[in-house]
Amino acid sequence: MHVKKHSLKEQVEALEEQWRVAQLAGDTGTMGKMLSDDYVGISMTGEVDTKAQQLRRVTDRRMVLTKIELSDMKVKLVGAVAIVTSQAQVEGTNDGISVQGTYRYTRIYRHLPTGQWRITSFEATREHHHRHDGQTADSQVPPVAPGEPQPATESK
Known part of the structure; x- marks a missing residue:
């Protein structure tokens, strides 16, 4: 069973690499x-x-990814299901x-009886980098609408 x-x-x-390449190509x-x-x-x-x-x-080009770099990938098999967790550096629109x-x-x-795999679910969350004071690096600056100038931050 270990070899399998x-x-x-x-x-x-x-398959993760195949998906990454397909996303980048809009395939x-x-x-x-x-x-x-x-x-x-x-x-x-x-x-x-x-x-x-x-x-x-993807077809309408509402989501276009130009960079996807994966790291820290883990695959956990549970019966006929594979759960993949990973970190991704992403750029696009x-x-x-x-x-x-x-x-x-x-x-x-999900691993099908035919031997093929199908993606059944996906969820992504932005990673927040924590500072030494306990706040996240992006917690000080509120989101800005596209085209708006970034607000000045106070220095302490």
Whole structure:
């Protein structure tokens, strides 16, 4: 069983790379084959998408990713399910707004009786870097609308 588990983990790691490449290329054909029909995803901006909505966002170029660098990937196998957690450095646009930063995500795959894997769920959260005073690095500056000047911060 140990060899099989190792092999299944390698399959899932390869699928993560396949998904990353497809996202960067806007390859909705590959993405559509990888997503289950009952897929539900929660994007890095908090949007909940079905398979059709996810693919449409890429097709319509409402979500364009130009950089995805993965690190700290872990694959946990539970029965016919693989749970992937990873850190991603991301750059791109979402609905025309620049998106960049470090995110943690969870992607869940289901292993089908045919031997294929399908992505059934995804959720991403922006990583906040904590300062020594206990606040997050971005807690001092409120979000700014695109095109608005960044407010000056007080120095202490």
